[in-house]
Amino acid sequence: MSRALRPVLLLCALPGAFFVAFFLAPMVVVLIASMTTPAGQPTFAHYVRILADAYHWDVLWVTFRIGALTTLVCILIGYPLAWYLVRIVQWRPWRRFCVILLVVPLFTSNIVRSFGWMVLLGRNGLVNDGLIGLGLIERPMRFLGTELGILIGLVYILLPFIVLAVGNALAKVDPALEHASADLGATPAATFRTIIFPLSLPGLMSGAVMVFMLAVSAYVTPALLSGGRITVFSMLIFQQYSSVFDFNYGGALSITMLVLTLALVAIAGRLSEPRRA
Amino acid sequence: MSSILAIDGLSKHFGGQPALTAIELAVEQGEFIALLGPSGCGKTTLLRCIAGFLTPEAGTIRLAGEDVTRLPPYRRPLNTVFQNYALFPHMSVAENVAYGPRRQGVAKDEAGKRTVEALELVGLAGFGERLPAQLSGGQQQRVALARAIVNRPQLLLLDEPLSALDLKLRKKVQGELKQIQHRLGIAFLFVTHDQEEALTMADRIVLMNRGRIEQIGRGQDIYAQPATRFAADFIGDANLLVVERRGDGSVSLLDGAITLPAADAPQGELTGVLRPEDILVTAGPVAGRLALPAVVSEIVHVGSHASVALAVSGTMLAARLAPSALADLSVGQPVFANIRLADLRLVPGDA
Numbered sequence: 001m002s003r004a005l006r007p008v009l010l011l012c013a014l015p016g017a018f019f020v021a022f023f024l025a026p027m028v029v030v031l032i033a034s035m036t037t038p039a040g041q042p043t044f045a046h047y048v049r050i051l052a053d054a055y056h057w058d059v060l061w062v063t064f065r066i067g068a069l070t071t072l073v074c075i076l077i078g079y080p081l082a083w084y085l086v087r088i089v090q091w092r093p094w095r096r097f098c099v100i101l102l103v104v105p106l107f108t109s110n111i112v113r114s115f116g117w118m119v120l121l122g123r124n125g126l127v128n129d130g131l132i133g134l135g136l137i138e139r140p141m142r143f144l145g146t147e148l149g150i151l152i153g154l155v156y157i158l159l160p161f162i163v164l165a166v167g168n169a170l171a172k173v174d175p176a177l178e179h180a181s182a183d184l185g186a187t188p189a190a191t192f193r194t195i196i197f198p199l200s201l202p203g204l205m206s207g208a209v210m211v212f213m214l215a216v217s218a219y220v221t222p223a224l225l226s227g228g229r230i231t232v233f234s235m236l237i238f239q240q241y242s243s244v245f246d247f248n249y250g251g252a253l254s255i256t257m258l259v260l261t262l263a264l265v266a267i268a269g270r271l272s273e274p275r276r277a
Numbered sequence: 278m279s280s281i282l283a284i285d286g287l288s289k290h291f292g293g294q295p296a297l298t299a300i301e302l303a304v305e306q307g308e309f310i311a312l313l314g315p316s317g318c319g320k321t322t323l324l325r326c327i328a329g330f331l332t333p334e335a336g337t338i339r340l341a342g343e344d345v346t347r348l349p350p351y352r353r354p355l356n357t358v359f360q361n362y363a364l365f366p367h368m369s370v371a372e373n374v375a376y377g378p379r380r381q382g383v384a385k386d387e388a389g390k391r392t393v394e395a396l397e398l399v400g401l402a403g404f405g406e407r408l409p410a411q412l413s414g415g416q417q418q419r420v421a422l423a424r425a426i427v428n429r430p431q432l433l434l435l436d437e438p439l440s441a442l443d444l445k446l447r448k449k450v451q452g453e454l455k456q457i458q459h460r461l462g463i464a465f466l467f468v469t470h471d472q473e474e475a476l477t478m479a480d481r482i483v484l485m486n487r488g489r490i491e492q493i494g495r496g497q498d499i500y501a502q503p504a505t506r507f508a509a510d511f512i513g514d515a516n517l518l519v520v521e522r523r524g525d526g527s528v529s530l531l532d533g534a535i536t537l538p539a540a541d542a543p544q545g546e547l548t549g550v551l552r553p554e555d556i557l558v559t560a561g562p563v564a565g566r567l568a569l570p571a572v573v574s575e576i577v578h579v580g581s582h583a584s585v586a587l588a589v590s591g592t593m594l595a596a597r598l599a600p601s602a603l604a605d606l607s608v609g610q611p612v613f614a615n616i617r618l619a620d621l622r623l624v625p626g627d628a
Contacts, residue, residue: 176363179330182350183357184377184424194376198367 034251046252056236060260063233066147067216070154074211077155078162079204085163086170102160110157114224117153118144121225145227153221158214162207169203170196205272209265216261233257279342281306281431281464282327287336289322289488296322297488300336304432307462309455311469311479315511319488320468324434327466329353341431351380355432361441362421364409370396370420371405377428395423398457415446422454426461433458435467439474451478472512476500484508500552506626509550516556516594518549520623528623532590534569539623546627555620556596558585558612560605566615573610576603587614 037043050056089095105113120126121143128140143149173196181191219234226232237257240250280303287300297319304310312320325331327338329350338346345353356377365373371392378388396402399419409417418438425433438454439447455478458465469475475482476496484491484499484507492504496512503509510517518530528539530549539547562568574593575586583603585596594614598606606612 174363176359176361177365179328179350180357180359180363180365180424181376181380182330183328183355183359184428185351185380186376187351190380195365 030251030254032251033248034255036248038246038248046249047256049249050252050256056256059231059233059236060257062147062230063216063257064260064264066150066154066222066232067212069147069151070158070215071208071212073151073155074159074162075204075208078159078207079166081159082163082166082170086167102163105157106160110220111224113157114153114221117149117156117221118224121149121152144225145229147230149225149227150222150230150232153225154215154218157218157221158211161210161214162204165203165207165210166200169200173199201272205269209268212265212268213261217257280304280339281308281341282466283337283339283342284323284327285337285339287323287326287333287338289319289326289331289333295488297326297333300490302483302490302493304464304466306431307464309458309465309467309478309480311467311475311482312485313469313472313475313479313482313511314485314491316470318485320470320485321436322488323485324357324436324466324468328355328357328434354430355434356425356428356430357434357436358418358421358425358438360436360438362409362417362438364417364420364424366409368408369405370401370407370409370412373409373420374405374424374427377424381428391427392423395427396420398426398460399423400453414441415450418442418450422457426457426463429461430463432464432466435465437468437470439469440471447474454478476512482512484511486511503550503622503624506548506550506624509548509622509624514553514595514597516549516551516553518551518592518621520547520549522547530621531569531592534590535567535618535621537618537621537623542623543625545625547623548626550622550624551594551616551620553584553595553597555616556587556594557615558587558596558598558602558606559615560612562613563615566617568613568615571612571614573606573608573612576606576608587612589614 034046035042035044037045085095085098089098122128123140123142125143127143128137131137131141132139143152177195177199178191181195182188186194216232217234218232219238222230222232223235223238226235233253234257237250237253240246240253244250282302282304284300284302287297288295289297300323312323314320322331326333329345329348329352333346336346337344340354365376368376371389374392374395375388378391379385383391392405393402396405399422401416401419401423404412404416404420409420412420418441421438435454439450442450451474454465467475467479479496481494482496482499483493486507491511492499492508494502499508499512503512503515506517509515520528520530522528522539523536526538526540527536528542528547529536535549557563557566558571558573569589571587571589571594573585574588577584577586578600581600583598583600585598585603585606587594587596596614
């Protein structure tokens, strides 16, 4: 080993050790547990059991559907919101206030916020009262225990991720590019379609991937807002670990979930990739 | 034939501060015009008004006879080469160049053909598939030019397009740009703060200062007959002399060493302009010239010539000499600065 390399390696050792201890090791423990019997014999029986059971597929379908819808709604609300904050707001204090408003909920506990939504979305909650007051509905709608309720809760929690990712990407687009586009005869709509949107796509994708991953793996929000009527995959995992104490089966469920999520993200990434690498 | 570009009484303010005041300018077909001035003089603001990125408070802008003052940029029949090129980073060179024709509704095949032609014209044939980031600064500059001329506009705006290039490359591109302009017959309106660049390239120079046009004319004319003190100072080197008006209508310069009748001189403050090469430095007085006693206080060699600082009646004058004339000159030596009164111009402006 050369002398110059040593301090570099030493500097890398700490984050490396941290990564191994807190990310790699737990993952390996779960992976090993998922492929062994409680007695420690290697087996694929857990995976066979999961994949052969139609119930698991139903729960997976619900989970990924909620995740996809959450991502879609977050994009539809978050992109215009990011646009507003970056492009339209000129007064800096107001922009700063909006960003703080957006980020502050992230500092509060997930549980507290989900309970808040339970109150708001209840039969006699503010949302139903409001909708009835406006004459939009006659009788209270049921939100709790529906996918719509879970969707509302997840969108609320995950929206900041999209807004921050897209806002960051939009702020980086050089205004001179818009001028050049207009100069070459492009209407504002064409400029958005051909220049701004493609350049903000990487930010949008990273935000969407984050939202999707967090939405499909969310436990607290779906658990509280489902009212026991809807089951998502993370609840199955939680059951195995906390009630059944079957760490091997729970591990297999976790790995299944992880692999499927990563596969979906990889496919989405491939589809949205520009033509050239 | 009407002008390609006609600007009439154009004014623009930024938050109460005037950025452009009463601009009048006409550009004819195929002309190469340089908008020259120090930074903050309003030349870029004027360019942005013409391109449509800024709306003036007063005045009109006509392109080929049509009033475009209130039209958005994408409806104006002109194109721009931007200072930092503003190439679209996610598109190939060919896509960048084809962008204009495509937005104008030209069919894909035809746009492709024009793109190839434009890239050939700027010497980048075969570079179409590259991304802008894979090109050198000089090549990016050519792509920006190809993209701006592919639509064959009648007027091309260039916003300090060479400022990001190093000196040697800049000289080369200056020549190429002039050739391309000549071949296409497009009027170029070229913003620069570099007087040498303006003098080498432009048919006419529009000299700007503090949001106003100081003088419009051919480079050699502005040099020989500057209209204002600013014009004399900005184009080339000049000795700017304090002018005192005297009761009898004449003026005196250099503490009374020179007196001139000033009946036809402009009103207000005056400055005397004397170019360094118009001063003849000799050991004795020269016949037919006004010989001012002087002392050599500094000699600076600049290769092709030498710059000599002379103390004349307590004022420093710069003279330009050929190296051969320097042989018998040394610092501290008393000499004569011989000038012709015809070379001394009185212009408005405070020295």
